[in-house]
Amino acid sequence: MKAFVQSPGYARWKMVNAVLFVLLGAGIVFRFATSTVALRLEAIPGYALGLALLALGAWRLWPLLRRSAT
Amino acid sequence: MSEPQKQEQLRRSVTPWGSYSWGYADVGADIFVALGLVFGAAAGATNVAFLFAGLVYVCVGLAYTELSAAYPVAGGGQYFVMRGLGDLPGFLAGWAVLLDFTIDITLFAWGTVGYLSHLPWLNGLAASGHPILHFWVIFALIAGLALLNVRGVRESSAFNGIVSAFDVVSELSILFFGFLFAFKPELLVHSMQFGWPTSFALMNGISLAIISFVGLESISHAAEETHRPASIVPRTSVALILTILIFALAYSNLALGMLPSHPVPLDANGHAQMFWHFLGTVGNQDKAVAVLASNIPLFGSLAALYVPVLGAILLLISSNSGVFGSSRIAYSMSQFKLLPSLFERVHKKYKTPVISILTFCGLAVIELVFAAFQGDKGYEFLGDLYAFGAAASYTLVFVALIALRLRDPLTPRAFKIPGNIKVRYRGENCEIPLLGIVGFFGIFTILIFVLLTHQIGRIAGPSWLILGFVIYIVYRKKKGLPVFGSVRRDWSTDQIKILRDAGELELMDELVQKLKTRGRTPGGAP
Numbered sequence: 098m099k100a101f102v103q104s105p106g107y108a109r110w111k112m113v114n115a116v117l118f119v120l121l122g123a124g125i126v127f128r129f130a131t132s133t134v135a136l137r138l139e140a141i142p143g144y145a146l147g148l149a150l151l152a153l154g155a156w157r158l159w160p161l162l163r164r165s166a167t
Numbered sequence: 168m169s170e171p172q173k174q175e176q177l178r179r180s181v182t183p184w185g186s187y188s189w190g191y192a193d194v195g196a197d198i199f200v201a202l203g204l205v206f207g208a209a210a211g212a213t214n215v216a217f218l219f220a221g222l223v224y225v226c227v228g229l230a231y232t233e234l235s236a237a238y239p240v241a242g243g244g245q246y247f248v249m250r251g252l253g254d255l256p257g258f259l260a261g262w263a264v265l266l267d268f269t270i271d272i273t274l275f276a277w278g279t280v281g282y283l284s285h286l287p288w289l290n291g292l293a294a295s296g297h298p299i300l301h302f303w304v305i306f307a308l309i310a311g312l313a314l315l316n317v318r319g320v321r322e323s324s325a326f327n328g329i330v331s332a333f334d335v336v337s338e339l340s341i342l343f344f345g346f347l348f349a350f351k352p353e354l355l356v357h358s359m360q361f362g363w364p365t366s367f368a369l370m371n372g373i374s375l376a377i378i379s380f381v382g383l384e385s386i387s388h389a390a391e392e393t394h395r396p397a398s399i400v401p402r403t404s405v406a407l408i409l410t411i412l413i414f415a416l417a418y419s420n421l422a423l424g425m426l427p428s429h430p431v432p433l434d435a436n437g438h439a440q441m442f443w444h445f446l447g448t449v450g451n452q453d454k455a456v457a458v459l460a461s462n463i464p465l466f467g468s469l470a471a472l473y474v475p476v477l478g479a480i481l482l483l484i485s486s487n488s489g490v491f492g493s494s495r496i497a498y499s500m501s502q503f504k505l506l507p508s509l510f511e512r513v514h515k516k517y518k519t520p521v522i523s524i525l526t527f528c529g530l531a532v533i534e535l536v537f538a539a540f541q542g543d544k545g546y547e548f549l550g551d552l553y554a555f556g557a558a559a560s561y562t563l564v565f566v567a568l569i570a571l572r573l574r575d576p577l578t579p580r581a582f583k584i585p586g587n588i589k590v591r592y593r594g595e596n597c598e599i600p601l602l603g604i605v606g607f608f609g610i611f612t613i614l615i616f617v618l619l620t621h622q623i624g625r626i627a628g629p630s631w632l633i634l635g636f637v638i639y640i641v642y643r644k645k646k647g648l649p650v651f652g653s654v655r656r657d658w659s660t661d662q663i664k665i666l667r668d669a670g671e672l673e674l675m676d677e678l679v680q681k682l683k684t685r686g687r688t689p690g691g692a693p
Contacts, residue, residue: 110332117339118413125346132352139356142214143424146416153409 108161115157122150187403188331189389193382194411195334196485199478200278201379202418203455204550206447209372211362213443214355214419216369220376221412223613226606227561228383228408229584230568232401233600235387236582237571238662239396239669242499243387244564249503251567251574254653255639258505260563262635264384264496265527266628267556271381271489272531273538274549275482276308281453281546282478285461285471294545295450302539306532308486313528316490319517330480337477338414341459344466345421355424358443362423371620374554377613379415381557382485384492395670397581418456422446427462449543454478489531494523504654507642541623551621555628558614565607573597577681578662579674659687 125147134140209216234247242249244264249257277294280301284293294301364372386404390396422443434440434448442462446455457478461471494510498520501510514521534552538545568584576597587598618625643650659682666675 114335114339117343121339121343121346128346128350129352134353134356137356139359140352142218142416142420143352143355145218146413146420149409149413149416153413156409157406 111157112161115154115161118150118154119158120154122147122152122154125150187407188328190382190385190404190407191331191335191410192481192484193385193488194380194407195331195414196275196278196478196481197379197381198411198415198418199282199456199482200274200453200550201376201415202422202459203446203452204375204378204547205372205419206422206443206455207449207452207547208364208375208447209369210364210444210447211359211423212364212369213372213376214359214416214423216372216376217379217415217419219373219609220380220613221415223377223606223609224380225408225412226584226602226609227380227564228386228404230564230600230603230606231383231386232404232408233580233582233584234564234568234571235390235404236397236400237578237580238665239387239390239393239400239671240499240665241388241391241495242503243384243496244560244567245496245500245505246387246503247571248563248567249505249653250658251570252563254503254505254649255651256563256567257503258500258639259632259635260560260567261496261500261505262632262639263556263560263563265493265635266631267381267553267560268489268493268496269527269530270534270549270553270556271492272309272312272486272528273305273534274546274553275486275489276305276312276531277535277538277546277549278453278482279308279479279486280304282457282475282482285454285457285475293450294453295543298539298542302535305535308483309528309531309535312483312487312490313524316487316494316524316528317514317517317519317521319519330477330484334477334481335410337474340466341456341463341470341474342414342417342421345425345459345463346417348464348466349425349427349462350421351424351426353424354426355420358423358441362441362443367620370616374558374613374616374620375550376415377557377610378550378553380411381553382488383561384496385488388492388495390669393669397579397669397671397674401582418459422455422459425459425462428464428467429462449546453546490524490528493527494520497523497527504643504646504648505639548623551617551624552627554613554621555617555624556631558610558617559628559632561610562607562614565603565610568600568603569607572600572603575658575662577659577678577685579677581671581674 126144129135129140129143129147205213205216238247238250240246245257245261248260280292281294283289291297292301292304386400390400393399425442427442431440431442431445445451446458451458454475457475460474461467463470497506497510500506501508510520510523512522513519534549538548541548573592576595583598584600584602586601588601590597590599617628640650648654663675663678666678
């Protein structure tokens with residue numbers, strides 16, 4: 098397990114997860130924004146969830162992208 | 168059985184991933200248990216219940232992160248409260264955590280059987296079908312875990328890591344395919360309007376939602392076995408807190424706006440029901456995530472095969488951590504003279520705290536018997552007690568966080584809860600954590616909700632604390648120790664030793680330097 102955590106495979110796995118978070122978050126926000134209930138108060142939990150997913154994905158993705166750029 | 172002996176140093180070999188997966192295996196399993204219970208109570212406002220409890224949980228998680236990085240010892244909440252507030256509050260916090268750990272053993276063993284019963288060839292294990300068989304299977308699981316722990320076999324860090332990795336991918340897949348193929352925002356809004364509960368039911372739902380965020384003690388357990396915890400614990404804890412929060416919010420929103428791939432069966436009265444209502448019924452409460460996953464179009468047929476197994480494994484690991492955690496907390500409390508030294512005794516051959524293990528597994532079985540007598544409400548009964556223990560101990564941890572900021576400002580904190588106000592206290596510069604105060608009021612509100620809405624929890628929970636208090640008084644009087652006061656301890660010297668053992672030599676030097684400039688020599692009075 099320790100070897101796996103230090104391997105490039107683990108970094109790739111983290112990146113795939115982070116991309117999935119971003120896609121899922123963006124998808125949820127898009128679905129709500131384009132629905133007929135886009136401006137209803139009850140849609141707030143949906144937007145909150147989508148934005149939280151986007152934030153978590155970006156937070157995980159950013160250091161990986163920065164490391165691969167350098 | 169051998170007499171109490173000096174505690175051996177735990178090997179610090181937990182990696183950042185190990186630290187994350189340790190917490191994930193504990194806290195990540197909670198949503199498998201909580202989802203159905205919260206739907207049963209909060210109905211169309213389940214996502215709001217999870218959001219409220221989740222925001223409080225973020226504050227609790229940040230408090231545990233700060234305290235575990237500053238004081239990386241396995242005692243967790245009990246140690247923080249004892250150090251910040253004294254022996255009696257420390258005992259009460261530890262005793263509330265012990266209630267949670269024993270409930271954890273039973274509740275998660277119950278959940279394990281519930282998830283397995285979702286498999287077509289194990290339908291007979293369902294509580295609603297064969298309650299006696301259901302009882303004996305859970306009893307056998309608890310007995311098996313007790314035996315394994317007496318023998319010293321614990322889930323290995325590697326196994327935790329593999330199961331956690333698989334579960335993160337699996338949960339992400341469920342959400343990804345669920346939101347892609349079955350989710351309708353309009354249905355979510357309709358469900359919230361149509362199924363909005365009464366204020367009483369919403370309070371009940373919020374108090375149950377907190378159980379999807381229980382297990383933060385594992386952060387401090389992992390901290391004691393992590394090399395340089397001050398730098399690793401904050402990194403892994405923040406990721407853990409966010410992941411768990413997002414999963415809880417995502418599941419509740421998905422279920423409220425989901426069009427299932429199979430027709431929803433009629434309710435007990437023969438009426439049509441919404442899918443989220445179906446998830447909260449007694450027959451599905453203990454396997455809600457598996458029911459949800461198996462109703463996702465296309466992906467559902469695959470999920471129906473593996474999600475119950477994965478859920479059962481994760482819940483069994485969590486149940487085992489209840490056995491392991493309760494014996495460890497009792498051992499720690501015993502060392503600080505909060506509980507009789509009986510709990511420090513280890514097995515001659517296996518060197519495990521056999522008395523603690525058997526005592527708390529015995530209590531778990533008693534709780535199982537009580538739950539079995541509740542019939543259909545057995546699972547909810549366990550959830551009630553679990554919520555009480557968590558809310559009570561977390562409330563004390565927030566008070567301890569604020570008290571330690573004032574009483575122990577010299578201990579270096581590698582991570583601090585954001586949002587602080589600088590104050591002068593006893594000639595020292597201190598910081599009051601605003602988010603800690605917000606978190607305190609949040610968790611205290613949840614504790615009030617538990618007491619108001621849980622008929623059994625409001626009697627059994629406080630009764631547990633009173634029982635513990637009586638044991639504490641008898642023990643402390645017998646030993647000639649103060650009941651309301653505290654045993655005098657040299658915390659500065661202890662802290663230096665803790666930091667040295669953790670490999671945090673820079674922080675240790677910083678503390679020693681601060682003590683010297685104030686004319687206090689380590690080893691002297693605190």
